[in-house]
Amino acid sequence: MNAPPRFALDAGDDARRAPVRLVVIQDEQRPAVDETGEPVVMTMPHLLVRELIALLVFSLGLVVVAIFVDAPLEEIANPLETPNPAKAPWYFLGLQELLHYYPPFISGVLLPAAVILALVVIPYFDINLERRPLAEARRTRVLVRLWTSVAAISALLLGTASHPLWPVLVPLWLVAVLMTVPEIWPRRHGVVGWLGTRSLAFWIFTWFLLATTALTVIGVLFRGPGWAFTLPWRDGIY
Amino acid sequence: MSDAMHQTSTPKLATRLLQNRVYRSIVRHGPFDTNRNRSLAVFSNFFLHIHPVKVRLRAIAFTRTFYLGGLSAASYLILVVTGVFLMFYYHPSVPRAYEDMKDLQYAVYMGPFLRNLHRWAAHAMVALVFLHMVRVFFAGAYRPPREFNWVIGVVLFVLTVLLSYTGYLLPWDQLAFWGVTVGTNMADAMPVLGPPTKFLLLGGTAVSENALLRFYVLHCVVLPLFLVVLVSVHIWRIRKDGGIYLGSPGGEGSTPNAQGPTPTAAAAPEAPRP
Numbered sequence: 001m002n003a004p005p006r007f008a009l010d011a012g013d014d015a016r017r018a019p020v021r022l023v024v025i026q027d028e029q030r031p032a033v034d035e036t037g038e039p040v041v042m043t044m045p046h047l048l049v050r051e052l053i054a055l056l057v058f059s060l061g062l063v064v065v066a067i068f069v070d071a072p073l074e075e076i077a078n079p080l081e082t083p084n085p086a087k088a089p090w091y092f093l094g095l096q097e098l099l100h101y102y103p104p105f106i107s108g109v110l111l112p113a114a115v116i117l118a119l120v121v122i123p124y125f126d127i128n129l130e131r132r133p134l135a136e137a138r139r140t141r142v143l144v145r146l147w148t149s150v151a152a153i154s155a156l157l158l159g160t161a162s163h164p165l166w167p168v169l170v171p172l173w174l175v176a177v178l179m180t181v182p183e184i185w186p187r188r189h190g191v192v193g194w195l196g197t198r199s200l201a202f203w204i205f206t207w208f209l210l211a212t213t214a215l216t217v218i219g220v221l222f223r224g225p226g227w228a229f230t231l232p233w234r235d236g237i238y
Numbered sequence: 239m240s241d242a243m244h245q246t247s248t249p250k251l252a253t254r255l256l257q258n259r260v261y262r263s264i265v266r267h268g269p270f271d272t273n274r275n276r277s278l279a280v281f282s283n284f285f286l287h288i289h290p291v292k293v294r295l296r297a298i299a300f301t302r303t304f305y306l307g308g309l310s311a312a313s314y315l316i317l318v319v320t321g322v323f324l325m326f327y328y329h330p331s332v333p334r335a336y337e338d339m340k341d342l343q344y345a346v347y348m349g350p351f352l353r354n355l356h357r358w359a360a361h362a363m364v365a366l367v368f369l370h371m372v373r374v375f376f377a378g379a380y381r382p383p384r385e386f387n388w389v390i391g392v393v394l395f396v397l398t399v400l401l402s403y404t405g406y407l408l409p410w411d412q413l414a415f416w417g418v419t420v421g422t423n424m425a426d427a428m429p430v431l432g433p434p435t436k437f438l439l440l441g442g443t444a445v446s447e448n449a450l451l452r453f454y455v456l457h458c459v460v461l462p463l464f465l466v467v468l469v470s471v472h473i474w475r476i477r478k479d480g481g482i483y484l485g486s487p488g489g490e491g492s493t494p495n496a497q498g499p500t501p502t503a504a505a506a507p508e509a510p511r512p
Contacts, residue, residue: 039295044270044279047289047298054305055312062316062359070350071357073343076336077415079444086416089406091364091399096420108424109432119392122375123385205375 084225085238093219094212100227101161115208122201139183146183150176167218171210175203288473290481297482306370310398311469313363320356321458328408330454332447335410360402367398379483387475390468397465404457410450418453419445 041047088096098107150172157165182196224230224238255261256269267278277291296302327346328338342349371391374380380388407418422445426436441448476482 040292041295041298042273042276043286043289043291043293044276046295047293048280048286050298050300051305051308054300054308058309058312059316062313062355062362065358066351066354069354069358071354072413073339073409074412076333077410077412077445079415081412083412083416086420088417088420089403090361091368091402092417092421095424099424104424104427105429105432109428116392116396119371120389123380123382123388202376209372 085223085227087219087223087238090216090220093223094215097167097215097219097223100223101163101165106160118204118208122205125201143180143183146176146179167214168211171207171214174210175207179203288477290477293481294484296484302484303373303482304369306366306373310363310366310370313359313366314465314469316359317356317363318462320352320359323352324356325458330408330451332410332450335408335450339409339411360405364398364402367395371395374483377483378485384475384479384483387472387479390472390475394465394468394472397461397468401457401461401465404453404461407445407450407453408457415445418449422449 087093095108095112098111101107102111153172154169157169178195182192185192186196187193221232221237222229224235230238266282267275270276270279280286280289280291324342327342327349329335339353342353346352374388374391403418403421407414422436422439425439426432428435437443439449439452440446441452
């Protein structure tokens with residue numbers, strides 16, 4: 001009847017080495033998984049009405065835009081006449097902006113592939129049980145590691161790109177500073193406390209998000225003929 | 239017509255419409271006056287069965303998800319409808335494709351509106367899918383057991399961008415031609431695999447009529463099919479994992495557990511003060 005458990009309980013001090021989520025279920029008891037006291041409503045009508053409203057408001061918004069803003073249509077395609085600048089659609093202008101700094105193989109193939117791969121591995125990589133970005137007990141060692149990595153990435157980017165890659169470097173430094181603040185000024189609560197409990201994946205993703213946004217905004221608004229820097233309020237948007 | 243007559247005739251009409259044998263054979267539950275019927279409305283409906291019968295109030299709050307995933311699906315729906323209408327007027331050949339654009343602009347009834355709606359919904363979808371990914375990341379919803387659904391989501395984002403990009407060539411104007419030329423030249427830069435990939439995509443060495451046909455087939459058939467299949471798996475997995483992610487039990491923002499009070503229990507106004 002009472003078969004011996006086929007597992008061994010092992011308490012480890014190091015949460016990184018023993019990342020176990022354990023539920024001990026005693027006889028005749030259910031695991032305390034379900035949360036109680038939670039307000040629950042019927043899907044019909046509560047969720048369905050919300051969905052309908054969202055769909056209608058969104059569709060109406062698009063209809064209004066479609067009535068008043070025309071989709072661009074230029075002259076018929078002419079392979080002999082290259083427009084200057086020849087811009088890709090906006091969601092690719094971040095990549096096209098990267099072309100300004102790196103040869104096409106790096107900016108068009110290597111970096112996007114690396115970003116997609118990084119996005120795919122996020123859930124398998126985000127362990128971080130200690131809720132600290134750099135799981136390391138000693139603060140000085142954390143900071144040395146962080147800033148060594150930042151310096152190495154910065155040197156790599158500055159050394160290889162044909163122009164200083166500010167849209168990627170500035171977000172990197174910003175993220176590094178935000179990671180440093182809770183280390184030298186530890187707080188339990190508030191903004192600093194919140195910053196201190198973000199995972200490493202959070203910071204890498206934030207860096208990616210800021211860099212992508214910066215590259216795209218620059219590509220859309222601040223690039224003109226010959227991919228030269230322009231000011232949209234002075235020269236218009238190309 | 240008097241009010242009294244109106245009041246008596248409306249329920250009669252409703253009864254005739256909603257209680258007859260034919261209607262009840264299609265919709266097999268009664269009116270939504272009981273929770274049983276409200277449950278059946280969701281439970282016995284093919285299109286609504288992606289939802290549970292009851293949902294937690296927390297899960298349907300607008301500020302939790304901003305409905306970004308749902309609105310991505312909504313924009314896809316708009317794109318399919320407008321896209322099918324556009325297909326009635328479009329020939330993927332040179333220079334006919336561009337002439338069809340001009341027809342849509344000047345000759346087809348509501349042609350500009352149709353094309354505008356398709357174009358803006360496409361841009362909206364790219365933005366919404368990206369924002370959905372950002373929202374899901376910051377919510378931490380990619381964590382186990384949802385790891386693989388995140389991966390499917392990343393693939394869906396790539397598919398969305400590819401769909402938008404293949405559609406970008408179809409008007410066959412300068413914008414389309416050079417936008418696609420810039421993109422395919424990037425693929426060309428890949429060592430060894432680049433030139434064959436570009437050749438495969440374009441059906442030649444430069445953006446030509448062959449490329450237009452390939453992009454058309456990818457845009458209208460291949461990519462939408464993949465997207466529908468993957469979205470179905472995506473939604474199915476959300477459902478199997480217990481609906482949208484609401485944080486780990488006992489974690490930030492969760493409600494108190496019967497067996498182990500959490501810090502939020504102490505913070506809640508109805509909880510006894512220490």
